[in-house]
Amino acid sequence: MTTDTEVTSSPSHPALAGAERAIAELQETGQYFFQRGWSVGTSSNYSAVLNRSPLQLVVTASGMDKGRLKPNDFVRCNYDGVQVDTDNQPTTDQPRSSAETLLHVVLARLEDVGSVLHTHSVWGTLLSDHFSAEGGFEIEDYEMLKGLAGVKTHRHVESVPIFDNTQDIPKLAEKVDKRLHDESLPPIHGFLIRNHGLYTWGENVAEARRHIEIYEFLFEVLGRKLSAQGKLCNNA
Amino acid sequence: MTTDTEVTSSPSHPALAGAERAIAELQETGQYFFQRGWSVGTSSNYSAVLNRSPLQLVVTASGMDKGRLKPNDFVRCNYDGVQVDTDNQPTTDQPRSSAETLLHVVLARLEDVGSVLHTHSVWGTLLSDHFSAEGGFEIEDYEMLKGLAGVKTHRHVESVPIFDNTQDIPKLAEKVDKRLHDESLPPIHGFLIRNHGLYTWGENVAEARRHIEIYEFLFEVLGRKLSAQGKLCNNA
Amino acid sequence: MTTDTEVTSSPSHPALAGAERAIAELQETGQYFFQRGWSVGTSSNYSAVLNRSPLQLVVTASGMDKGRLKPNDFVRCNYDGVQVDTDNQPTTDQPRSSAETLLHVVLARLEDVGSVLHTHSVWGTLLSDHFSAEGGFEIEDYEMLKGLAGVKTHRHVESVPIFDNTQDIPKLAEKVDKRLHDESLPPIHGFLIRNHGLYTWGENVAEARRHIEIYEFLFEVLGRKLSAQGKLCNNA
Amino acid sequence: MTTDTEVTSSPSHPALAGAERAIAELQETGQYFFQRGWSVGTSSNYSAVLNRSPLQLVVTASGMDKGRLKPNDFVRCNYDGVQVDTDNQPTTDQPRSSAETLLHVVLARLEDVGSVLHTHSVWGTLLSDHFSAEGGFEIEDYEMLKGLAGVKTHRHVESVPIFDNTQDIPKLAEKVDKRLHDESLPPIHGFLIRNHGLYTWGENVAEARRHIEIYEFLFEVLGRKLSAQGKLCNNA
Numbered sequence: 001m002t003t004d005t006e007v008t009s010s011p012s013h014p015a016l017a018g019a020e021r022a023i024a025e026l027q028e029t030g031q032y033f034f035q036r037g038w039s040v041g042t043s044s045n046y047s048a049v050l051n052r053s054p055l056q057l058v059v060t061a062s063g064m065d066k067g068r069l070k071p072n073d074f075v076r077c078n079y080d081g082v083q084v085d086t087d088n089q090p091t092t093d094q095p096r097s098s099a100e101t102l103l104h105v106v107l108a109r110l111e112d113v114g115s116v117l118h119t120h121s122v123w124g125t126l127l128s129d130h131f132s133a134e135g136g137f138e139i140e141d142y143e144m145l146k147g148l149a150g151v152k153t154h155r156h157v158e159s160v161p162i163f164d165n166t167q168d169i170p171k172l173a174e175k176v177d178k179r180l181h182d183e184s185l186p187p188i189h190g191f192l193i194r195n196h197g198l199y200t201w202g203e204n205v206a207e208a209r210r211h212i213e214i215y216e217f218l219f220e221v222l223g224r225k226l227s228a229q230g231k232l233c234n235n236a
Numbered sequence: 237m238t239t240d241t242e243v244t245s246s247p248s249h250p251a252l253a254g255a256e257r258a259i260a261e262l263q264e265t266g267q268y269f270f271q272r273g274w275s276v277g278t279s280s281n282y283s284a285v286l287n288r289s290p291l292q293l294v295v296t297a298s299g300m301d302k303g304r305l306k307p308n309d310f311v312r313c314n315y316d317g318v319q320v321d322t323d324n325q326p327t328t329d330q331p332r333s334s335a336e337t338l339l340h341v342v343l344a345r346l347e348d349v350g351s352v353l354h355t356h357s358v359w360g361t362l363l364s365d366h367f368s369a370e371g372g373f374e375i376e377d378y379e380m381l382k383g384l385a386g387v388k389t390h391r392h393v394e395s396v397p398i399f400d401n402t403q404d405i406p407k408l409a410e411k412v413d414k415r416l417h418d419e420s421l422p423p424i425h426g427f428l429i430r431n432h433g434l435y436t437w438g439e440n441v442a443e444a445r446r447h448i449e450i451y452e453f454l455f456e457v458l459g460r461k462l463s464a465q466g467k468l469c470n471n472a
Numbered sequence: 473m474t475t476d477t478e479v480t481s482s483p484s485h486p487a488l489a490g491a492e493r494a495i496a497e498l499q500e501t502g503q504y505f506f507q508r509g510w511s512v513g514t515s516s517n518y519s520a521v522l523n524r525s526p527l528q529l530v531v532t533a534s535g536m537d538k539g540r541l542k543p544n545d546f547v548r549c550n551y552d553g554v555q556v557d558t559d560n561q562p563t564t565d566q567p568r569s570s571a572e573t574l575l576h577v578v579l580a581r582l583e584d585v586g587s588v589l590h591t592h593s594v595w596g597t598l599l600s601d602h603f604s605a606e607g608g609f610e611i612e613d614y615e616m617l618k619g620l621a622g623v624k625t626h627r628h629v630e631s632v633p634i635f636d637n638t639q640d641i642p643k644l645a646e647k648v649d650k651r652l653h654d655e656s657l658p659p660i661h662g663f664l665i666r667n668h669g670l671y672t673w674g675e676n677v678a679e680a681r682r683h684i685e686i687y688e689f690l691f692e693v694l695g696r697k698l699s700a701q702g703k704l705c706n707n708a
Numbered sequence: 709m710t711t712d713t714e715v716t717s718s719p720s721h722p723a724l725a726g727a728e729r730a731i732a733e734l735q736e737t738g739q740y741f742f743q744r745g746w747s748v749g750t751s752s753n754y755s756a757v758l759n760r761s762p763l764q765l766v767v768t769a770s771g772m773d774k775g776r777l778k779p780n781d782f783v784r785c786n787y788d789g790v791q792v793d794t795d796n797q798p799t800t801d802q803p804r805s806s807a808e809t810l811l812h813v814v815l816a817r818l819e820d821v822g823s824v825l826h827t828h829s830v831w832g833t834l835l836s837d838h839f840s841a842e843g844g845f846e847i848e849d850y851e852m853l854k855g856l857a858g859v860k861t862h863r864h865v866e867s868v869p870i871f872d873n874t875q876d877i878p879k880l881a882e883k884v885d886k887r888l889h890d891e892s893l894p895p896i897h898g899f900l901i902r903n904h905g906l907y908t909w910g911e912n913v914a915e916a917r918r919h920i921e922i923y924e925f926l927f928e929v930l931g932r933k934l935s936a937q938g939k940l941c942n943n944a
Contacts, residue, residue, distance in 0.1 A: 037453075040449040040450075040452075040453055041380060041383035041446050041449040041450040041453060042383060042446055043379070043380060043383060065442070065446075120379065120380060120453070122453065122456050122457050122460065125378070125380075125457050126457060126460060126461060126464075129461075141637075141667055142597070142667045142668075143515070143592065143637055143665070143667060143668035143669065144513060144515060144592060144597075147513035147514060147515060152639070153639050154637050154639070154667065154668070165377075165379055165390050167388070167389050167390070193379070195377055195378045195379060195390065196378075196379035196390070197379065206537070210513050210514055210537075213512040213513040214512075214513040216512075217509075217512055217513060217592070217594065220594050221594050221597050221598060223460075224594065224598060224695075224699065224704075225598060225601075225704070225705045226464065227460065227463065227464035227699065228598075228698065228699035228702065228703070228704035228705060228706065229702070229704070229705060229706050230464065230465070230466060230702055231464070232460075232461070232464035232465070233461045233464060233465060234464065234465045273925075276921040276922075276924075276925055277852060277855035277918050277921040277922040277925060278855060278918055279851070279852060279855060301914070301918075356851065356852060356925070358925065358928050358929050358932065361850070361852075361929050362929060362932060362933060362936075365933075401849075401851055401862050403860070403861050403862070429851070431849055431850045431851060431862065432850075432851035432862070433851065459932075462936065463932065463935065463936035466936065466937070466938060467936070468932075468933070468936035468937075469933045469936060469937060470936060470937050613873075613903055614833070614903045614904075615751070615828065615873055615901070615903060615904035615905065616749060616751060616828060616833075619749035619750060619751060624875070625875050626873050626875070626903065626904070678773070682749050682750055682773075685748040685749040686748075686749040688748075689745075689748055689749060689828070689830065692830050693830050693833050693834060696830065696834060696931075696935065696940075697834060697837075697940070697941045699935065700834075700934065700935035700938065700939070700940035700941060700942065701938070701940070701941060701942050702938060
């Protein structure tokens with residue numbers, strides 16, 4: 001079902017529309033992330049908002065090889081993370097959605113989020129471990145920060161919260177939701193889960209993808225710097 | 237010869253069957269592993285089970301370039317590692333099989349093993365050296381562990397045994413066989429040979445390949461962590 | 473407008489001429505640099521001189537994905553960095569040029585510069601931070617230095633100035649211009665901006681691209697050496 | 709001119725013969741090495757023996773981009789390193805051969821050498837610097853050593869001599885020639901030039917290429933090990 005609040009995606013597949021376009025963009029994203037080593041071993045999951053009201057997303061099904069996603073490797077879900085058909089009715093007639101679907105939903109409910117990307121990288125894993133006791137870290141003074149939406153200067157200070165890893169996704173989704181709406185804390189473009197991976201998002205797949213690139217670049221810079229200093233994961 | 241216990245492989249080559257499909261999957265696996273730097277210099281060998289009873293495998297012939305395997309670069313062998321023809325009769329009318337064929341056979345005899353993959357990576361080599369005195373090491377608390385078959389939580393503790401390197405493959409195969417059937421020790425998904433490489437397996441080529449990706453990711457994380465701490469290969 | 477002082481580019485696109493050829497070369501350069509990780513997250517910008525007198529350049533428009541540049545992702549500008557049409561008349565009928573266009577112009581005014589390339593790499597970022605207090609560093613005794621135009625021996629000493637990062641591009645362009653024309657200092661083939669990136673140039677796109685490769689290779693060598701010595705970014 | 713002692717190359721281009729095949733193999737080798745980062749910035753040079761008696765080689769011309777070598781980027785030379793035409797007569801009607809042609813010739817004169825490959829890598833550069841005072845180093849106890857022609861066990865000890873870098877190629881060629889024929893020293897499969905690069909060879913292009921892969925793998929293992937130990941380039 002597409003309505004008057006249908007979300008349009010980035011222009012990389014101009015000939016396609018709606019779900020077909022979102023799926024094509026996420027397939028291509030998977031090939032690229034897999035090749036960079038950020039989505040190996042069937043890790044990671046990706047989603048795109050198809051419709052804003054009522055909320056409907058496509059999200060990768062559980063356990064698929066991200067380097068060669070097929071159109072059938074995606075499922076639809078609604079505002080509550082329940083799998084739905086094209087008419088937004090609950091269905092069980094699909095592969096099982098990713099266990100982490102609720103995290104995608106919590107993020108996709110935000111007004112300006114059109115896509116959520118979750119990846120697993122070596123440097124992100126190392127930093128998530130290194131800074132876990134502090135619950136996060138800050139990145140500042142890098143020109144690359146300007147690749148995050150709305151950032152206009154390298155003077156920007158970006159907070160990267162780290163959540164403890166858990167298999168209790170509803171509980172984690174609740175914590176993430178709370179952090180996102182806590183106006184006493186600085187707004188964020190992404191977060192890490194300890195020894196697990198990165199979540200980031202954007203107004204469309206292209207922007208979310210750019211955010212992954214920015215975070216991965218900065219994680220590698222910080223990780224190599226801490227490593228050279230003999231500090232990385234050496235604070236225990 | 238294909239029988240009623242023929243093993244079917246993963247769905248990446250749906251149009252092919254039996255040996256043709258297994259070979260196509262292993263060729264593609266070789267291109268991919270070569271490009272990642274895990275199978276350079278004609279190192280590594282790969283196998284897939286064609287038939288369960290009597291056991292018959294295809295395994296890479298000795299000394300082939302894994303980045304461009306041709307269908308003729310594979311040979312068949314039986315339960316004892318003897319090269320056989322399509323009717324499971326001993327033959328010498330093939331290229332020589334890999335010197336390490338017996339290791340593949342010992343693993344392929346396990347009921348739920350449909351493919352065995354052996355690779356040589358930089359991080360695996362370094363860890364196999366670092367932990368050789370202890371005879372192995374444990375990996376725990378990483379989300380990526382869930383990519384190993386049957387693992388349901390990052391709390392899982394995976395043992396990675398390390399065997400001393402040797403050119404006496406029958407003796408090594410015996411040690412591996414003993415470890416696999418020692419019920420006093422935790423079950424494993426793979427092992428290292430010191431300053432040599434990794435063996436892992438799965439119910440089909442896709443699963444064994446996923447296991448390689450999981451191990452290589454975790455080896456890089458552990459290796460970079462130990463390196464940053466100034467510990468890697470510094471315990472002598 | 474093409475005149476008798478039209479600049480011809482490298483021979484990689486012999487069938488194309490003028491702006492079409494320059495754009496094709498820069499598109500291909502973007503794909504290559506993106507794949508190497510030197511131009512991710514829509515960072516970087518590239519230019520080529522189309523005409524010497526009056527000076528006219530093509531330069532990448534602001535914020536484009538360098539891995540998939542399209543012909544429309546380039547704009548033209550003149551000696552003063554003002555966007556112009558094919559007849560060299562000021563125009564606003566184009567996407568906005570890169571914020572750093574003035575740096576390209578300052579370099580392109582040099583007689584023997586036919587192309588300017590700006591990239592963002594991890595090792596360049598780390599070195600630009602490490603040596604920022606000294607305002608730069610020297611590279612010598614490497615055979616790869618001979619890849620810089622006019623260098624005939626590994627004994628060559630190449631100065632790499634580092635400028636503080638700023639969002640005030642006209643001011644930075646002025647500093648760069650001053651350094652380029654300061655005859656009391658050794659001539660240079662490139663410079664770094666702190667925690668930002670590398671600028672280099674050449675008589676055509678191929679030479680500027682070769683210079684990027686040379687600098688990135690040498691930055692990685694120096695960065696790994698300082699890292700192993702425990703010195704990298706450890707001087708504070 | 710092809711004679712009864714014409715050298716046949718590896719089977720990767722079965723439809724081609726003689727010079728055409730050698731050039732096709734070296735072009736493909738250049739693309740591959742460039743992509744691995746071992747031949748960037750127009751560094752490196754490659755050769756293959758076309759005829760044994762009289763000796764005739766094809767060798768890369770000076771200063772070509774190794775990632776996109778064209779058939780015209782190769783020249784022929786004879787036993788003395790003089791450029792010759794297809795009838796083995798001295799000629800000046802070709803691009804200039806690489807400055808290091810004499811090194812190729814000294815190696816190609818060895819009876820069982822059909823191809824010589826020279827590359828520039830980051831880890832090779834770092835090791836050539838680290839061990840330069842000792843004039844070389846030894847590699848032993850790695851399974852990957854078995855990828856060097858004739859090596860049957862990981863117990864093998866391979867000597868890697870390091871020569872000082874120089875622009876005086878005839879003098880360097882003389883030193884290399886002396887080392888190759890010094891029967892008091894162990895035979896070698898390759899050598900390094902300090903802060904410059906690696907030379908290796910094989911009976912054909914495929915074998916020389918395999919040797920490059922073996923050395924690069926082992927250099928990375930040794931380099932990362934020394935780096936983790938805080939020793940790399942820290943002996944001054």
